[in-house]
Amino acid sequence: MLLFRRSPTVIPYHLFQRSYASSTRIPNVMTDLTNRGLIANTTSPDLVEHTNTPTAIYCGVDPTASSLHLGNLLTLMGLFHFHIRGHQTIALVGGATGSIGDPSGRNSERLPLEREVLDKNVAGIDQQIHRFFHHGALYAQRRGYDHVQLKPKVLNNYTWFSNMTALDFLGSVGRYARINTMLAKESVRSRLESTQGISFTEFSYQLLQAYDFWYLYNHHGCRIQLGGSDQWGNITAGIDMIGKRNPMDQESPKAYGITIPLLLTSTGEKFGKSAGNAVWLDKSMTSVFDFYQFFMKTTDHDVGKYLSMFTLFNDGEIQDLLQQHKKNPELRLAQESLASEVTELVHGLDAVQQAKVATKVLFGQDLSNVSGQDILNAFEHDHSRFASLEQDKVVGVGIDQLATMIKATKSKSEAQKLIKAGGMYINNVRVMDSRQKISSGDLIDNTICLLRVGKSSYHIVHVRSSKSP
Structure with a gap:
């Protein structure tokens, strides 16, 4: 197996110019991915030529949660x-492999998921991937990619493994695997050297993923597998299986592998739910505001x-933007452009406006030009900050009681102490009287009031008509 290593080049560029006037000016996908720092390794330098014409590529994800996270993004x-250049993309959700768990990059075995939980996660991720490509196609078209x-x-x-x-597995999969090759995989070798070792179930995971590639190669014309850099061993196992079951002669097209660098925090930690710092792509799990x-x-x-x-x-757009950013770094122009673009890509154009409204609200800015x-719209999916109450439970009620009701404080006495200390705000205006009650004049457009506790604990109260269901 030829390992072709590239040194990713990260090239900055800018928000205000749009240079992709037509699809003919869009660079080859492999060249572009390399320049963007999105290539860790490939299995062959032939990929550049291969991707000059339409091909099919897949990437798999195991449904260990009901949402993807920033690491998956x-x-x-x-x-x-690949998708916006007219290649056939395949997202493979591991309804079968998810019941086992990939040992790559892990020090211990995953706890098995019950089938009911697994099926729920599969359904959630399936919908999320469709939404991502829907929003992504609109995002790309607005930026000159007009042939999506x-x-x-x-x-x-699970469709082919169930x-x-x-x-069947031993005859059609195991027969083509070699134990010495499997033992040499980094994901296996590192676990063998640990005190816990590795179970036969996890040891077999690479064979299931290898079979996935073989199946997609033969039934969907898929020639490339893409994954994180920790998937190198699993990807090459699939290429080996294709080579053994489909001898590479002039009639059998090659299979290729691409790995993407893992996204790390500034301290070198991997982004993901196991690290406890997941930024989810589901807005009910990570709000649009928090994502932004x-x-x-x-x-x-x-x-x-x-x-x-x-x-x-x-290239030029990023470079321009960074130059403008350096002139007034306190304005954070580069960060604002980044946040707006990624939020639009993942959650849609409306979500950018929602995130900016939420930012204005939660940073204590003037709300005179913000409608209820x-x-x-900005907070209805933000379960940690949003509460919906009938009008008769809000209007005429003491602020101390409201704070307790929406769990902004643990008790009325705690709320009263905060008010006396100057730490309670309604619509970003400090509450001066511990006996103050909510009036209809405190409601923005008769529907919303904002309660802030301390410097940054915000609660958005949606006030419904008492007759509403």
């Missing part, structure tokens, strides 16, 4: 760049890299 960006026509395929490997018996703010908080050191990886800005409906 980087891999989805790889698929997305092919629909991505979203498949589930009826496979143990004898994650990118707003990007350091100046990383913002150029993230603009390359997570947006469609070209805008605030409602």
